[in-house]
Amino acid sequence: MNIVEINGLTKDYPLDKTIVHALRGVDLKIAQGSLMSIIGPSGSGKTTLLNMIGCVDKATAGTVKIGGVDISGLSDRQITDLRLHKVGFIFQTFNLIPVLNTLENVEFPLLLMGKLSNAQIRAKAKKLLDAVGLGDYFNHRPGELSGGQRQRVAIARALVTEPSIVLADEPTANLDSVTGASILNLMQSMNKELGTTFIFSTHDPDVLQYARSIVKIHDGRIVEA
Amino acid sequence: MKTLLMIAFRNLFRQKRRNLFLGSAIGFGAMILLIANSFSHGISRTLINEVVAYVAGHANVGFADQGRLMSQVMRGGAHWKDDILKIPGVKKVDPTMGVFGRAIGNGRSDNVFLVAMNMREVFTHEDSVMTENNFPMTEGTWDALLDSTLENPLILSVEKAKYLNVKMGDVVRMRLQDFNGSYQAIRLTVAGIFQPSNIFMESALFMELKAMSLIMGLRPEDSPYLYLTIENPAKNAINIADSIWRMMAPPLAYMEGHTNSTSLLVSGYRSDSSHKAELWKRLGGTLDSSAFGKKVALFPKLLADSLQLKIGDTLQFRYAMRFPDTLRGDSSGFRIIIGGLYPQTDSLPNNLVLLNEVNFYDKFYDALPKVSGQSLALDSSSFWFQSLTTEWIRLPRPRTTDDVSKQKRDVSQHKYKGTTLTISTMYESASAVLQLESALQIITLSAVLVIFLITLIGVVNTLRMTIRERTREIGTLRAIGMQSSDVRMVFLLETGLLAFFSALIGTLFGFFAMWGLSLLTIPTASNPLGIILVKGHLVFAPTFLSVSTFIILIVAIAIATAWFPANRASKLPAATALRHYE
Ligand SMILES: Nc1ncnc2c1ncn2[C@@H]1O[C@H](COP(=O)(O)OP(=O)(O)O)[C@@H](O)[C@H]1O
Ligand SMILES: [Mg+2]
Numbered sequence: 001m002n003i004v005e006i007n008g009l010t011k012d013y014p015l016d017k018t019i020v021h022a023l024r025g026v027d028l029k030i031a032q033g034s035l036m037s038i039i040g041p042s043g044s045g046k047t048t049l050l051n052m053i054g055c056v057d058k059a060t061a062g063t064v065k066i067g068g069v070d071i072s073g074l075s076d077r078q079i080t081d082l083r084l085h086k087v088g089f090i091f092q093t094f095n096l097i098p099v100l101n102t103l104e105n106v107e108f109p110l111l112l113m114g115k116l117s118n119a120q121i122r123a124k125a126k127k128l129l130d131a132v133g134l135g136d137y138f139n140h141r142p143g144e145l146s147g148g149q150r151q152r153v154a155i156a157r158a159l160v161t162e163p164s165i166v167l168a169d170e171p172t173a174n175l176d177s178v179t180g181a182s183i184l185n186l187m188q189s190m191n192k193e194l195g196t197t198f199i200f201s202t203h204d205p206d207v208l209q210y211a212r213s214i215v216k217i218h219d220g221r222i223v224e225a
Numbered sequence: 226m227k228t229l230l231m232i233a234f235r236n237l238f239r240q241k242r243r244n245l246f247l248g249s250a251i252g253f254g255a256m257i258l259l260i261a262n263s264f265s266h267g268i269s270r271t272l273i274n275e276v277v278a279y280v281a282g283h284a285n286v287g288f289a290d291q292g293r294l295m296s297q298v299m300r301g302g303a304h305w306k307d308d309i310l311k312i313p314g315v316k317k318v319d320p321t322m323g324v325f326g327r328a329i330g331n332g333r334s335d336n337v338f339l340v341a342m343n344m345r346e347v348f349t350h351e352d353s354v355m356t357e358n359n360f361p362m363t364e365g366t367w368d369a370l371l372d373s374t375l376e377n378p379l380i381l382s383v384e385k386a387k388y389l390n391v392k393m394g395d396v397v398r399m400r401l402q403d404f405n406g407s408y409q410a411i412r413l414t415v416a417g418i419f420q421p422s423n424i425f426m427e428s429a430l431f432m433e434l435k436a437m438s439l440i441m442g443l444r445p446e447d448s449p450y451l452y453l454t455i456e457n458p459a460k461n462a463i464n465i466a467d468s469i470w471r472m473m474a475p476p477l478a479y480m481e482g483h484t485n486s487t488s489l490l491v492s493g494y495r496s497d498s499s500h501k502a503e504l505w506k507r508l509g510g511t512l513d514s515s516a517f518g519k520k521v522a523l524f525p526k527l528l529a530d531s532l533q534l535k536i537g538d539t540l541q542f543r544y545a546m547r548f549p550d551t552l553r554g555d556s557s558g559f560r561i562i563i564g565g566l567y568p569q570t571d572s573l574p575n576n577l578v579l580l581n582e583v584n585f586y587d588k589f590y591d592a593l594p595k596v597s598g599q600s601l602a603l604d605s606s607s608f609w610f611q612s613l614t615t616e617w618i619r620l621p622r623p624r625t626t627d628d629v630s631k632q633k634r635d636v637s638q639h640k641y642k643g644t645t646l647t648i649s650t651m652y653e654s655a656s657a658v659l660q661l662e663s664a665l666q667i668i669t670l671s672a673v674l675v676i677f678l679i680t681l682i683g684v685v686n687t688l689r690m691t692i693r694e695r696t697r698e699i700g701t702l703r704a705i706g707m708q709s710s711d712v713r714m715v716f717l718l719e720t721g722l723l724a725f726f727s728a729l730i731g732t733l734f735g736f737f738a739m740w741g742l743s744l745l746t747i748p749t750a751s752n753p754l755g756i757i758l759v760k761g762h763l764v765f766a767p768t769f770l771s772v773s774t775f776i777i778l779i780v781a782i783a784i785a786t787a788w789f790p791a792n793r794a795s796k797l798p799a800a801t802a803l804r805h806y807e
Contacts, residue, residue, distance in 0.1 A: 084706025
């Protein structure tokens with residue numbers, strides 16, 4: 001079953017008096033449980049595409065279906081809710097909440113969901129942090145962690161809600177190659193263990209070995225799938 | 226919500242210096258606001274509680290005998306004191322009187338206000354505290370007013386004693402007009418000297434109530450001015466004054482008596498032109514205008530016929546007195562000159578003689594008649610009731626200081642021929658003071674305005690910077706799945722918390738500042754600030770209500786100001802926000 005189905009997706013950005021065509025008609029199907037990499041040079045539209053899949057941006061034309069639901073018909077509130085429940089995000093710059101410690105950062109999406117008890121939330125967050133190897137860092141603020149540690153927290157945060165898809169936009173771009181490799185290894189093993197769909201973008205051909213499928217993007221078009 | 230609150234609270238410590246700066250500004254504003262408000266409130270409380278309440282009581286029941294403003298007596302009204310005391314909420318009813326006169330000391334003289342001090346009745350603890358507060362004695366004690374070995378013991382202020390050049394034991398002579406309108410020369414002995422706590426008290430001379438009643442020609446059955454002490458005056462004074470007003474509805478004034486063996490009722494009619502014109506019409510429209518003269522009476526025609534009396538005849542009228550006295554016995558009387566004969570009307574008894582009220586009240590108050598209460602029974606809403614004389618004239622309850630002074634003016638211009646009754650509370654007597662308070666509140670208002678500006682500019686600027694710095698974080702929160710309303714809430718909470726804590730701390734500082742300021746001693750004597758000082762100290766009167774209102778107000782202004790930037794930030798598209806790099 002395809003968790004993501006994209007048809008004829010275009011995205012234009014107005015820039016001064018011209019228009020930037022960031023995506024120029026993308027068709028893409030992503031099966032549940034994939035570990036997919038989107039590769040392309042800087043400016044090719046990777047982030048834009050991931051934003052479309054992650055429902056943080058609206059398409060100019062074409063459709064995006066997440067779990068069979070066309071998101072263009074949803075309200076902002078519904079889309080936000082969909083992101084909370086179905087999508088996990090990992091960013092190039094980690095983007096943890098600086099005023100929350102490691103544990104609280106991971107608990108945060110569950111608190112937003114408000115479905116579990118505080119104890120259940122805590123237990124779940126601790127388990128995930130243990131799994132990403134940060135069992136001893138619960139009380140550290142993001143500022144006190146290294147880049148690799150931060151990205152592990154981000155992975156735990158992305159996974160804590162048990163989403164259908166985790167989107168990682170160049171997750172290793174700000175890390176040295178060893179740390180980057182460990183992060184990708186972690187994603188790989190989580191994909192295997194939990195069956196979560198992982199889609200990560202990169203401009204670095206070296207990291208493609210971690211992916212099970214690859215999509216090449218160039219100038220807003222998929223050139224090879 | 227708890228999570229949002231936690232994030233908002235922790236965010237406060239992110240830009241410490243910026244928030245400290247804004248917080249100090251808000252706190253400073255809150256402090257000014259509190260001090261300004263407490264000061265103006267303190268002034269009006271001082272004026273009302275210390276001055277107006279002392280000068281006029283929480284409420285007072287006042288009389289002016291036959292249009293003489295200084296003749297503050299109600300003949301035969303002594304029972305009212307006890308009647309009023311029965312009203313729930315009335316703690317004390319103090320008969321008192323005051324009179325202006327010229328006092329002559331040793332080679333110096335001055336205009337003074339002689340006031341009666343009710344010393345014989347129980348002096349409550351509050352009384353003594355109030356007296357001690359307002360008049361701390363420098364020489365002698367208040368008890369000296371009761372010293373029977375002295376001739377008319379007198380207590381006066383240090384300033385007056387100095388001016389009149391008198392010391393303890395000296396004689397002060399005084400000329401004054403008594404309640405009967407005659408001039409009296411009296412001798413007073415200085416028995417005590419006090420230091421006034423505010424300048425209103427400087428020119429008052431005090432003597433004991435009983436002694437002063439004798440001098441003023443007050444009979445035991447008469448009532449002087451009554452000052453009321455009321456429980457919780459702010460809440461009750463007006464209601465109590467209103468119920469006293471209802472209780473003191475005046476009955477018709479008339480005499481039951483006889484001429485030879487014929488029984489007569491004698492009453493008066495209102496002599497103002499409109500009442501007189503209507504009366505003329507109702508009495509047949511044929512009476513000569515001379516029949517309404519001040520010296521003559523309107524006589525029922527049928528009775529005159531049967532007694533064979535005609536216009537110009539005189540007859541002797543006698544009636545029983547309500548308060549017999551040893552000098553005059555138990556009856557009184559006067560001569561009636563018939564000025565006109567009026568036809569029988571069903572509404573009035575057939576033996577009713579009507580006098581011009583000027584004439585009637587003279588006789589009436591001079592010797593109050595004993596009446597059965599049934600012989601002249603008229604419906605109080607009827608024309609007849611309203612155009613005949615009542616035992617006293619109840620003036621409407623004043624609602625403002627203007628009302629009070631207008632009533633005084635009307636009385637002094639002899640608009641009323643009978644004894645007028647005025648019931649007012651310190652809130653009417655002091656409505657001018659309350660107006661002063663509202664004038665002073667303008668200070669508070671401008672403080673509010675300043676606060677408003679500080680908060681407006683400060684909050685908007687701070688938030689703009691904060692939001693720019695945190696744009697990517699907003700994008701992250703939105704991407705993770707936080708609703709935009711929650712994002713907005715975080716910013717509002719953040720601003721609200723900052724404003725709340727700042728206002729709270731500012732208020733604390735305000736209390737400190739007021740405490741410090743009220744410790745200062747400022748000389749009262751010949752200081753224009755004198756009236757707002759209590760024993761030389763500034764008075765601040767913060768109330769819980771105003772403190773909480775200000776804090777809420779400041780928080781509300783801050784949140785309202787934060788709304789627009791916070792809302793805009795929360796509506797940023799997540800993708801745009803995430804792409805934001807600084
Ligand atoms: N908000 C935007 N406004 C204008 N142009 C944009 C915006 N976002 C992206 N672009 C442009 O769209 C193209 C694709 O960008 P992006 O998806 O970020 O590429 P990548 O992530 O592959 O580097 C680029 O040319 C970029 O400059
Ligand atoms: Mg990119």
